[in-house]
Amino acid sequence: MNRILITPRSLTRNPDPALQALVLNGYRLVFSRAGETPDEATLLDLLPGCVGWLAGVEPVSPLVLESAHDLRVISRNGSGSDNLPLEVAERLGIQVLRAAGANARGVAELAIGLMLASLRHVPEQSAALKAGNWQRRPGLEIEGRTLGLIGCGAVGRLVARFALALDARVRVFDPYPDAGFMPEGDFAWAPLEQVLEEADLLSLHCPMPLNGLALLDRPVIGRMRQGCHVVNTARAALVDEEAMLQALESGHVRVYATDVFAVEPPAPSRLLAHSRVIATPHIGGLTAESIRRATVGAVENLQAALRNQPARR
Template identity: 55%
Template sequence: MDAAVSASAGRIVVTPRSAYGHPALERMRDAGYELVFPSPGAVPTPEQQRAALGSAVGYLAGVEPVTRETLAAAPRLRAISRNGTGADAIDLAAASELGVEVLRAPAANAQGVAELAVGLMLAAARSLPSATAAIRAGEWGRWEGIELAGRRLGLVGAGQVGRRVARVALALGMSVRAFDAYPDSSFAPDGDFAFAPLEEVLATAEVLSLHAPPAATPLLDARALAALPAGAILVNTARASLVDEAAVLAALDSGGLRAYATDVFEVEPPGVTTLTAHPAVLGTAHIGGFTRESVDRALGAAVSNLLDALDSDRERPGDE
């Protein structure tokens, strides 16, 4: 991109791992913006992030933390656009104070996350990772599974993702009880579904799937885990902060939990830990929204949001 064109609009930093090379980005180039990739295909380090943002007006952000220090090092930054719903990695108070708009792409990856949650339930119920690993090793390993039909699914969070999971579970023949801080009474799918208090959801959930926003303290601590029926399956495609990992490990060791299937970890990538190495843990690498369709929807929405925000304010003084 020549200097005359890029100077007319400014720089946009792009960090989502799935964005590099995606055709949706061409819309920003066509609008006259210069795109900067501090770490193509990888999560940037804080040093890479701050160096790239120093002269940027826009930021198409991935999962990396965006701290007050980072924002302070980006004096021209006007808007941050996330290619998903969550913005908990961004210091929202600092962004507000510094006049940086934070934009989200709600529901763009909901179908991908919901399908992964259902897949993890099925994999845990039938011990699929162990079964396939045995065949790969030339062994004839067989593990007795459980059927989901006739069992109770508990949902913590019944938004875009939770509602999709509920519909699939009902189609499988499960009953569903959902807790949501703001239950949508218009959601009334066919089958045995009802909203319920959290205590009832926990006490009856043979499978519990988490779809809630991040929490300051874990919702699933030792006390909450003890309330689940013995041998329950816990699925987490939402946030690592929702669970007390030490309490989960204790529940797995005692048999209180049959399995913990999770797409999220306190530290990502987590490396080899007691949790990741546990035979009853099914872990995936934060791939809930990493489907071709979800990536297309999320990046398309994130690009549109960012262009709308920047173009509405392109003539702001002090940018020359």
């Protein structure tokens, strides 16, 4: 009854030394298959008998939690919890904790990197050169261009600061704007419509809408500036893939850069194969520093909760 399940891909592939704190406190660590996202069958097999779970981004069904009769705490090694059935966890008395902000810098740096790569056609020109073609395409500089941010939490704030340091204009929509956050430079909070209409670059840093529908659907994409570059390091479902594909083919969206997918790894698709899509395999928080911060935070949360959370009846 002292087992803890470890499922984040980064930790099953290369266990962080921070996990040793759990071992030293008498817990036995159980790992899912190294480097793979565990499916429902795997979780149903591994979770019974576990009192704690250091969880990643794997989708979790209500059945998984209902079958884990000893589970008391789920500790995420990140800030999101969209993959968890939170109402079921609350009903069962399973505490859900997050390592908020731990991977914010890694995700923010990747978002900026994707913006710059899209402006300078880095993926296409690299591929052409490797194929033996000397293809020099003029690009764009970020200075003076408007970056629109949807969501301004830990990641969005860092992206805003980085972009301002590069002399971009930054316009931000957040349903709960923080008037105390006003970094130096050409920065302003703005309504969503204004952000969509003005953004040369649009970057998503928000949770899913409460209705569960895509934020960037066909009508919303239609209101965006012609030739906008869109970056998504937040959640795949924020973007209607068919609408985005149509916008790319019409030229309304110039580049779509994404680090997130509904199913990981993603199946081949027309969107993924599009010449003006830049895709990375969910590496936003996959830096040595982010993994370390997230693991330390998740372990500390897990230990504190297990000390204070009574066994389930």
